[in-house]
Amino acid sequence: MIDTEQNQKPDPSEIEQKIDALLARMTLTEKIGQLQIVNPSIFGTFEETIEELIEKLTEGKISVAEFQNMPRNYHEQEIRDGQLGAMGGVTSAEKSNELQRIAIEESRLGIPLLFGLDVIHGFRTGFPIPLAEACSWEPEKLELSAQIAAREASAAGITWTYAPMVDISRDPRWGRVAEGAGEDTYLGSVMAAARVRGFQGTDLKDTERILACPKHLAAYGAAVGGRDYNTVNLSAQYLHEFYLPPFRAAAEAGAGTFMAAFNDINGIPCSASSQLMEAFLRQSCGFEGFMVSDANAVAECVTHGFAQDKTDASVKTVVAGLDMDMSDGTYWNALPQAIAEGRLQENDIDKAVRHILRVKFRMGLFDQPYRTTPGREEQTLLADAHLAAARDMARRSIVLLKNDNQTLPLKKNQGRLAIVGPLADNQAGMLGTWAIGAREDEVTTILQGIREAVAGQSEILYARGCDIMGTEKDGFAQAIAAAEAADLVIAVVGESSDMSGEAASRIDLTLPGVQEELLRALAATGKPLVVLLANGRPLALPWVAAHASAILETWQLGTLAGHAAADVLFGDFNPSGKLVMTVPYSVGQVPVYYNHPQTGRPAGPIKFTSKYIDGPAEPLYPFGFGLSYTSFAYKDLKLPEGKISFGQKINITATIQNTGKVTGEEIVQLYVADPVASRVRPVRELKGFCKVMLEPGQSQEVTFQLDTRDLGFYDEQLQYLLEPGLFKFWISPDSTGSLEGQVMITNA
Numbered sequence: 001m002i003d004t005e006q007n008q009k010p011d012p013s014e015i016e017q018k019i020d021a022l023l024a025r026m027t028l029t030e031k032i033g034q035l036q037i038v039n040p041s042i043f044g045t046f047e048e049t050i051e052e053l054i055e056k057l058t059e060g061k062i063s064v065a066e067f068q069n070m071p072r073n074y075h076e077q078e079i080r081d082g083q084l085g086a087m088g089g090v091t092s093a094e095k096s097n098e099l100q101r102i103a104i105e106e107s108r109l110g111i112p113l114l115f116g117l118d119v120i121h122g123f124r125t126g127f128p129i130p131l132a133e134a135c136s137w138e139p140e141k142l143e144l145s146a147q148i149a150a151r152e153a154s155a156a157g158i159t160w161t162y163a164p165m166v167d168i169s170r171d172p173r174w175g176r177v178a179e180g181a182g183e184d185t186y187l188g189s190v191m192a193a194a195r196v197r198g199f200q201g202t203d204l205k206d207t208e209r210i211l212a213c214p215k216h217l218a219a220y221g222a223a224v225g226g227r228d229y230n231t232v233n234l235s236a237q238y239l240h241e242f243y244l245p246p247f248r249a250a251a252e253a254g255a256g257t258f259m260a261a262f263n264d265i266n267g268i269p270c271s272a273s274s275q276l277m278e279a280f281l282r283q284s285c286g287f288e289g290f291m292v293s294d295a296n297a298v299a300e301c302v303t304h305g306f307a308q309d310k311t312d313a314s315v316k317t318v319v320a321g322l323d324m325d326m327s328d329g330t331y332w333n334a335l336p337q338a339i340a341e342g343r344l345q346e347n348d349i350d351k352a353v354r355h356i357l358r359v360k361f362r363m364g365l366f367d368q369p370y371r372t373t374p375g376r377e378e379q380t381l382l383a384d385a386h387l388a389a390a391r392d393m394a395r396r397s398i399v400l401l402k403n404d405n406q407t408l409p410l411k412k413n414q415g416r417l418a419i420v421g422p423l424a425d426n427q428a429g430m431l432g433t434w435a436i437g438a439r440e441d442e443v444t445t446i447l448q449g450i451r452e453a454v455a456g457q458s459e460i461l462y463a464r465g466c467d468i469m470g471t472e473k474d475g476f477a478q479a480i481a482a483a484e485a486a487d488l489v490i491a492v493v494g495e496s497s498d499m500s501g502e503a504a505s506r507i508d509l510t511l512p513g514v515q516e517e518l519l520r521a522l523a524a525t526g527k528p529l530v531v532l533l534a535n536g537r538p539l540a541l542p543w544v545a546a547h548a549s550a551i552l553e554t555w556q557l558g559t560l561a562g563h564a565a566a567d568v569l570f571g572d573f574n575p576s577g578k579l580v581m582t583v584p585y586s587v588g589q590v591p592v593y594y595n596h597p598q599t600g601r602p603a604g605p606i607k608f609t610s611k612y613i614d615g616p617a618e619p620l621y622p623f624g625f626g627l628s629y630t631s632f633a634y635k636d637l638k639l640p641e642g643k644i645s646f647g648q649k650i651n652i653t654a655t656i657q658n659t660g661k662v663t664g665e666e667i668v669q670l671y672v673a674d675p676v677a678s679r680v681r682p683v684r685e686l687k688g689f690c691k692v693m694l695e696p697g698q699s700q701e702v703t704f705q706l707d708t709r710d711l712g713f714y715d716e717q718l719q720y721l722l723e724p725g726l727f728k729f730w731i732s733p734d735s736t737g738s739l740e741g742q743v744m745i746t747n748a
């Protein structure tokens with residue numbers, strides 16, 4: 001490689017020297033300033049806490065509209081005084097450059113700011129929610145999605161995203177399952193790394209990329225009862241085996257920052273956990289960047305009852321390894337006092353400042369603090385290539401759950417189509433949670449997408465039928481009339497965007513409001529019923545599964561939702577997505593996930609086995625499941641013969657054949673189980689996957705190479721054990737297993 005200046009990576013020791021020199025010039029106030037990120041405040045003071053704001057809104061002292069329209073204080077004075085390390089919530093090139101100019105030109109030391117925002121799935125071009133994207137099982141596509149989000153967000157002045165969310169989620173009641181890659185640790189780790197690469201690229205200096213912040217360290221998805229912010233009770237083995245690997249993968253992919261979770265684990269709030277931040281992330285994963293708190297989470301150590309007051313909380317979190325406080329000024333207010341009282345040493349502050357400055361130097365911010373211009377925004381946002389990629393990602397995110405009698409794909413000249421349901425012509429409902437940069441009025445609805453696809457070929461009869469929530473059934477008559485007059489009904493039902501994401505846990509996993517009643521009334525017309533689900537979490541819909549002719553799980557597909565759904569409905573794209581979370585039969589089964597430990601009494605016909613007396617133990621749809629417009633056969637499993645020893649790699653091969661009539665893609669999955677071990681092991685675990693494209697009749701051999709060192713597990717002392725014995729392997733279209741074989745693995 002030619003050693004041009006662009007190709008030169010920063011020399012770490014050179015950066016450390018620069019940090020030393022800068023630290024030596026910084027006052028304590030300036031140091032503490034680096035540890036603070038705030039959002040533009042509406043009241044213009046640091047004194048207004050988030051709790052007080054929420055109280056004012058709840059008590060009606062200010063309306064939502066007033067809240068949104070209030071002039072913001074961008075804390076220019078604090079920036080000038082060197083008292084801020086980063087700003088959140090700034091979403092234009094002009095504003096971020098203006099604030100950066102104050103930091104560079106008017107503050108004493110000219111330390112550049114970071115501009116953080118939740119860029120979670122696309123920016124102005126809305127991509128599918130992360131849960132949906134993961135259903136493509138295509139890390140390269142997720143990487144591209146994150147890269148495009150970064151390109152658009154960076155054009156708008158954002159330099160740091162609080163993403164990806166890499167929490168393993170086994171509980172669909174938890175609204176935040178929408179933000180992650182589902183329930184599986186292996187898949188979650190692959191996707192975590194892909195998203196980090198997409199956001200950051202290979203060089204933090206790249207002005208079209210943004211700094212990633214994998215979150216929430218850790219096990220936030222294991223909140224008891226699926227209730228947001230709730231406590232987590234987890235053994236150390238489970239934590240390390242199921243919840244931490246995606247964080248390690250993200251660290252290995254080079255993530256520059258991480259965010260601590262709101263929850264406590266076994267009594268220690270994550271923002272104050274040296275086990276997570278120091279022992280795991282820094283010492284075990286080799287992380288060198290900085291740790292930010294979740295919003296107001298330092299102060300919430302007081303509410304947890306883990307700290308006496310905010311000063312105590314600040315001391316405990318800094319000591320545990322947290323570097324930056326995201327709030328309205330907890331560190332800013334508390335740390336000077338903590339130092340004055342000798343409860344913290346200036347060294348403790350220096351350590352955190354060093355982590356933050358290191359990232360800023362690695363990003364090259366001191367040399368190039370302005371990473372965009374307003375002109376770049378215009379060229380970049382909603383660029384044609386971004387829209388095309390968003391449409392492709394959306395098609396790949398759709399999971400075909402049912403297709404009786406090959407109802408789908410539809411013909412474009414189908415005749416008369418009744419399009420019904422509260423989400424059929426709904427722009428906001430397509431965007432999903434955390435769509436901060438995307439605009440509702442730029443979304444193509446499902447109805448529009450279908451209209452454009454069949455223009456001049458089929459007649460469309462549209463009726464909303466009912467609202468997403470509520471009990472009103474006045475619209476049923478019109479919907480039933482449309483169904484009766486049509487050859488086929490497409491019902492688009494599900495959840496609104498604010499029913500998933502943060503603070504959106506649900507007690508019930510059925511369709512909200514009277515939507516299922518609407519479906520029952522439509523089915524009673526006898527017309528074929530195609531159900532399109534638009535939702536942010538798996539929904540438990542046994543009646544729909546039993547009675548719809550076809551079901552497409554479309555999740556929340558983003559700006560191009562309508563076109564993507566139409567591409568799949570009319571067969572311009574053959575669906576290939578597969579579920580990354582188990583779909584329960586009933587909320588009563590939750591948490592239900594495929595890789596559960598083997599029980600002493602697996603569910604069976606006998607009463608005294610692990611099941612329910614009033615419903616099935618099996619989920620409605622298993623992890624890894626998804627249909628296609630074609631069919632695939634799995635055959636010729638080949639495993640190594642004879643004994644294999646730990647340390648050796650093994651190849652596991654099968655042949656996949658397209659046995660249907662159209663070209664299609666299949667996600668082939670490799671599962672492994674250790675049936676007998678010194679600890680009870682999962683019934684099976686995903687250890688590999690790939691996607692193959694096959695023409696009708698075509699066969700392809702698929703080989704997975706597995707490192708036998710990945711077949712171990714942790715004991716109670718967190719020792720990683722590799723235990724010899726017989727291991728089972730499956731190559732399979734989903735987590736229920738099809739081709740099965742075994743291999744004896746020994747100790748060398």
Ligand code: BGC
Nearest residue numbers: 118162215216262294295502
């Ligand atoms: C969420 C984080 C998010 C942060 C900043 C918090 O409430 O838990 O995921 O990044 O807000 O918006």
